[in-house]
Amino acid sequence: MKKEILYRVLGVSMIQKDLFLAMKRTSWMIIQLLYLLVMGFVLAVAIVAWDSDISNGSSLWSTADTATVVSTYLFCQVLVICVIFPFLAGSSISRERSEKTWSLLKTTAMTPGELIRGKYFALVSQCLYVMLLTAPLLVMTTLLGGVSLGAVIWEYLLHICLVAWICAVGVLSSALARKGVGAILGTPLFFFFPMMFVIALAGETYLGNQSMLLGQIEQFFTLDALAGFISVSAFVLSGVAALVGAIHLISPVNSLRSLPTRFGIFALYFYASAAFLYYVNSNIPSWFDYYWVVAMFVGGAGLPLLRIAGGEPQVPLSVRQFGRDHPFPARMLAMFLPGGLRNLLFCFLILCLFIPLGLVEIEPSTARSANLDVSRVEADVAFSQGLYFSVLFWVAAVLSFAWFLGQCGCSSILSASVAFTVHLIALLAMTVLSVRFDYFWPVFSPNFAMISTPFNLFQILGSSSARSFQRGFEAYFESSIRMDTLFNLLQIGVFTGLGCFVSLRNKKPLLSLESESDAGLLLDLPAEIADVSPVTDLKNQKPDLQEETK
């Protein structure tokens, strides 16, 4: 019994098989060789450097030399980890897919979680094995002094954390890819930026400062403990989220993983908004920067929600079942269950998380306001605060547009991109018009032209350089009613209403989890034909069959 639990939790059978196969693979031999070559080369170069020191007259190995060798070694290790391991991880599942063994695995007793955990731990142990190949050499250098064994072990642990993260994200990228080519293309996509960052950081630390990553992290923590904590937990969370996402992607027909996925998304946004609030409170920004930054943040962070809003209006089967079997929890968690109007409400719930960002009390910074009229500054703060809420409403409007498209039957990607593109086109069109008809500006009432929030942002951005924009900006600035906010609210109402209308007309569920008109997936064996045996079935079919064959 205990053995079974172990197998289930760690995916031991998968680990065994993967490691065993890996040992026999030639590509694995090549990776080992490559790794040894790189590391051997580094150490060889260090020794050559030492020889040249002798010729200079200083025949003793100084402790500083050891430090150089160790940090060069560690940098190379990071480099190799960042370059080789993503590809190793990125092909883990897609290889099974292309070898057609994946569907066999899926019909065994292994759960998706077990499959992913097995793959993951197998990958991590493969990588660890490679890393530990050269570890004895490194430990020996510490005998020469200058670097403590503890420090080296700590660095190794940090590298292992990096490897663990890479493997998690690699498994996700591999689970995403349907074909081998997709996996190969997807891996750099996933890893390019994080790995560039890691390599830059490692280069700066090991080669630039001749210090250790641990020291760097300690310094970061002493400067700002909470910020350090936030970064570390973001690192851990993203790794865990990648694994959960991978499990979700390979889950069979009936799984309720959409629930934790939405929890995860909610937690992520909650976290981001809390982090922002924290930073604001710890060092109060100047008013102008603050609202711009949060407005941009909300605009950017809101767009990924488009895919959720524009998702399938159908209530997934697993959710329907959950609602049927556990009505009370289902009602409590209604916001987090996909399908129908809940798709939109969930997005609005997330937008609500951003409201506190717009309510922060901000002191106009004295440096800026020194030679400004105080009332003018206050008006500016009020204005930019209003701008922030305009952006928030704009995101809500685009979301409801996407939701409407989703109700009309567009796929989530399609409705997300159409909703966004429409706003983009409106922005471009208005920009072209306002530039073209600069002299006839009054023809377009400023208030009327300012119904598009992105256009207003654009105008304000350009107000210092272009006169016509400035004029528009001032008009917008002075108007007591923001046309764009009104217009956004109107859009939210209209599209939500239209979406509800469409979905009611198509007899799709809006709020309920159960729906009569569901495409007809049968969960319970229909009683009327339950006892149809092949023979009677045949007799029923007989007449028309004979006609068919004539």
Added chain:
Amino acid sequence: MSLSSAILQVRNLSVSFGKLKAVDNISFDVNRGVIHGFIGPNGAGKTTTIRVISTLQVPDSGGVWVGGMNVLTHPNEIRSKLGYMPDHVGVYSGLSVLEYLDFFALARRIFGSKKQSVISDVVELTGLGDLLDREVESLSKGMRQRLCLAQTLLHEPDLLILDEPASGLDPRARIEFRELILELRRLGKTVFLSSHILSELSPICDSVSIIETGNIVAHGPLEEIQDRMSKGVTSFEVTLLKDPNEDVEALLSQLPSLSLKMIQGRKFRFEWNGEVEGVAKVWELLSVNGFVISSISKKEDDLENIFMSLTTGEVQ
């Protein structure tokens, strides 16, 4: 549990890929302990149906029950009762036959001494005994099929779903495979297997479903389908002892329910439209007129003909 004896129940199943309806509202039952053939031309929707049954694909509508459990709501329970062999058998290059079976036994949570005995059982059943140390990669296609079948048997499933198990096998391997499947039925398993070729399966199948462009065109025991296809007409082939020097044709034309199809030397073939018992009149008439019959055979409608007349050759 359902009350009926069916182990597999498919109801109003539809699956589409974009606009293409790969499976279009099909319903059928498969009874416990039978060998059921699922036959159709390329692209008929066999693999798609099988993937739904094996919990690998979500249908658009309808449902499938295995042992009374819905594939959508109880996939894990069903997986423990079902052995699935895909149409393209994937093997791990680098594992030996024994290691391969060992891995799949562990994957099905069979441990320790139970594992050893289960593996030796299936190895004996599938005749892989001599190959245990061979690399999986080096096996021939027929051996791979056997290995994959062995793998699906490890957890002693009640229902075996085999997607084109006989494709790509030579005649000898085919016959051996049939024997294996008959053996499985003897062990009380239900076997659901697909094929392109009706005659390939007919010797062993208790019942068949014929599917074309996503629709079931015939379903039931093979004899019933044959009877139905022949539409009450029975054809006989008669061989006489000697070359008839008199006109048989004129003689036989006296009987209204007989239509002569062919005369060739001592042989002739006719169709009898009516009660089968009435055909005795023919023998009587012949012997009264001095013809000695050396053999009579009742012609079954050819399986290939049935298949050809049931399917239209339409491709989606």
